Amino acid sequence: MYRSERREDYQVAVYEVIPMSESSEDIHVDGTAREASDERDVSLRLDGVKKVFGDGEVVAVNDFSMEIYEGEFIVLVGPSGCGKTTTLRTVAGLEEPTEGRILIDGENVAGQDPRERDIAMVFQSYALYPHKTVRENIGFPLEIRKYPADEVEERVVETAEMLGIGELLDRRPADLSGGQQQRVALGRAVIRSPKLFLFDEPLSNLDAKLRIEMRTELNKLHDRVGKTSVYVTHDQAEAMTLGDRVVVMNDGEIQQVAPPEEVYARPVNQFVAGFIGEPPMNIFDASATMTEDGVRVTAGGFDLTLPPSVAETVRSWGRDLDRLELGIRPESFEDAALLELGIRPESFEDAALLDVPPADGRSFEARVMVVEPMGAHTDLAVRATGHEDDESAEFTARVSNDTDAVAGETVRLAVALDEVHLFDAVSGDNLLV
Amino acid sequence: MSRARFGVDRYRRRQRVWNFVESPYVVHAVLFLAVFFIITPLVWDLVTSLKTREGVLALTYLPQDPTLAAYERALFDRGFWQAVVNSVIVASASTAVVMLLGTPAGYVFSRFRFPFDNAVFVFVLFTRLFPPIGLVTPYYRIMTSTGLQNTKVGIVIANVYLWLPLVIYIMRNFFITIPQALDEAARVDGCTKVQAFRHIVFPVVLPGFAFAFTVSTDLNSMTIPVATFLFVGDTSIDWAAMTAAAVVAVIPSALVVVFFQRYIVVGMTGGLKGE
The missing domain is CATH 3.40.50.300 (P-loop containing nucleotide triphosphate hydrolases)
Structure with missing residues (x-):
């Protein structure tokens, strides 16, 4: 493309x-x-x-x-x-x-x-000239530059056709819908080059x-x-x-x-x-320790073991590993039960990232507070086990719509480990990029 | 139960009162009264102007033998026509100058930031707040020393001084209702600041301009009212001719109002939003 x-x-x-x-x-x-x-x-x-x-x-x-x-x-x-x-x-x-x-x-x-x-500019309010027709609005940038009238007309028609507002040329902005006004504003911008x-x-x-x-x-x-x-x-x-x-x-x-x-x-x-990202990334206060397998990141109520490649990066920081923030996008979670069944959404395609069934350090249990089916996927508002009463520990996991998660019960969430982020708690810098 | 019931009853009672106040009968009665008060002197004027010089003193409501003789006396005998011509000249010249200076000034005050802009604007308004009677002596001195006393130019200058601040203020408020994005779009589309004003902002503010124009024309046509006093003689007052002159004096204002009615409503209700 x-x-x-x-x-x-x-x-x-x-x-x-x-x-x-x-x-x-x-x-x-x-x-x-x-x-x-x-x-x-x-x-x-x-x-x-x-x-x-x-x-x-x-x-x-x-x-x-x-x-x-x-x-x-x-x-x-x-x-x-x-x-x-x-x-x-x-x-x-x-x-x-x-x-x-x-x-x-x-x-x-x-x-x-x-x-x-x-330059040409399209304004938030469109800034169409209310006393001019659509034709005059679109043609204005040429008219004020003294283009010959027949050329203006020709290009106005051409532009209006391109934007699908050819039949509105004699209307005034006040008689147009928001979308049509938007197109007129675009037309006024693109008519010149x-x-x-x-x-x-x-x-x-x-x-x-x-x-x-x-x-x-x-x-x-x-x-x-x-x-x-x-x-x-x-x-x-x-x-x-x-x-x-x-x-x-x-x-x-x-x-x-x-x-x-x-x-x-x-x-x-x-x-x-x-x-960037909707719903926004979940941020957890976290600390890290070096282990043989990699880096163990401990956040409120769960541990994740990041792969050895990350460990090398972490080792090179030479900084305080107790004051970190762990960032996991809602869509980087998956209902572990579904992975066992072989239903793998895109982010889990690389099976090597995840044992089946998911081992410790790659998944954890959490209490489901709210289930929001969105059609293509389901958003779960969850709190990690041990933090069920802590409202501030609540985060969002976006899992496949096949999930059987029920509000009030426990779900095992797997994490796509290559998609997690570690931020410096003070500066906010992403330490893994 | 009784408390809640009481509240509902009171609410209903109040609602009935308001329903009555807002009913078409009451609204029309109030409007009728207003129109009555405004129109009675005019009708009185008109009726009196149709009487003969002596008939005025006959103390009848309607003229015994209606005649246009008073108009003849007013318009031809006494040089009243000259006053009308003067009025037209002075009003047009004053209005033209006021609008020509006031519109761009209002635009500038609505759009551009410059040192002491607010102070300058307040000062402009302040000159208008000065009681006009306090200006009579300095005016007279200035006019005599410049040789402008008893000239139309002198009156025009006085009118401009009096009404320019008001027009600047009115126009500024109209310009403020026009989104600045319009000027900016025009400038991006290829206009200079002056062109943006001429091609885009001014046409959009035209209803406001018409309103300010109407107001200032009306206020500037002052020589006819003065001329009606021509009919106050040494020994007698020609009431019929005076009322005839007053009727004639109303005509230009009435025409302006009829013609610009739409814009006056826009102006009074403050703003061009939704245009």
């Missing part, structure tokens, strides 16, 4: 984890990115961008550096107030960065008006069903138009499905830049781990 081919390209050079530390002169993306730029043209480059609001009280974006390649779809994701929208607005020219440079196609755009930057597409949470005003539909359409649209796009969202599902690479932000700083699969499977710190 087109999309996954492109992802492989990046894997060579572009995976880059930007540490949270301030003194980042030496660890910018530049080093790796320069190698990559031999292969791909850099479409947008942000270089140490910082944005401060007020009299220096609010640092919205701090030291944002990355390179975005021609045709790439980049998603900035993070909780509200993390600086993702501000970053986008500095690229658009709607805000001037306090520090740092922004280069579009190698040109420093400092001080340039939005109109000089050759700008260097960059910017999206500011364009789907957040749609209802859940429509949002998923439009997400798919955006994906198709991007494959067709193939333009460099920067997309801001707080919805991790959008980030995962749309992004060639995902930029996870928190408190104005980049946490991780990587393709979606990587962000999911190898989050660099506890923030990323908790933010």
